[in-house]
Amino acid sequence: MQMSDQIDRPTWRAGDVPVSARFDDPYYSLEDGLAETRHVFLAGNDLPTRLRPGFFVAELGFGTGLNLLALAECASSAGVSGVRYCGFEAYPLPREDLTRALAAFQTLSPWRDALLDVWNPDGFEAVVGPVEVRMIRGDARATLATWDGAADAWFLDGFAPARNPELWEAGLMAEVGRHTRPGGSFATYTAAGAVRRALAAAGFAVERRPGFGRKRHMSVGRLEG
Ligand SMILES: C[S@@+](CC[C@H](N)C(=O)[O-])C[C@H]1O[C@@H](n2cnc3c(N)ncnc32)[C@H](O)[C@@H]1O
Helix, strand or coil: CCCCCCCCCCEEECCCCEEECCCEEEECCCCCHHHHHHHHHHHHHHCCCCCCCCCCCEEEECCCCCHHHHHHHHHHHHHCCCEEEEEEECCCCHHHHHHHHHCCCCHHHHHHHHEEECCCCCCCEEEEECCEEEEEECHHHHHCCCCCCEEEEEEEECCCCCCCCHHHCHHHHHHHHHCEEEEEEECCCCCCCHHHHHHHCCCCCEEEEEECCCCCCCEEEECCC
């Protein structure tokens, strides 16, 4: 496969919301991306309450980095540093698209600028405010299996399961479970039955909660045992 096949060039909707040309789905909510992130991924994982130095967040689908920046803002407001984050991404955005996608989020600007300074679509490690960041490029079905880390909280943020089924496969959800610390959690905007069943089979006690905006439900869970 050519390198250009593995880069996503989005189209744009509602001004500056990127929409994947490959998956025909927006990277974040057309209504209010940051509010959705806070509701689904932060509150869904009981953050900032659980944050402490060394707390490890991992994410399937680094995308624009919006969720990472919201985590940095959350940790900063809570006065917690030394939080760790690892994002898995198969089709990284070029810097110019990342810049445009994040331009609207003024409150995130200190961390956004730090991210743009170090952004490398081939993968990178850097410090973004209170968060030690790593981005691993490649299909998560291959890269997660060989990852030597374990997360306290997962952001499961693939495109819609019907459009991006590979990022929600049962085998990959099993790897999420295997790479979760005891008592660790996940949160995702989807309440699709197949995803919930795969996460239950991976060892999570799965719970349905009210979703963001027009989405009736989302899912959260804690690793059992
Ligand atoms: C909804 S977007 C993520 C948005 C992101 N969390 C943010 O804060 O902007 C889904 C992401 O999953 C990535 N993705 C899709 N299939 C993948 C795969 N098999 N492995 C790794 N990443 C994948 C897409 O390229 C895209 O960036």
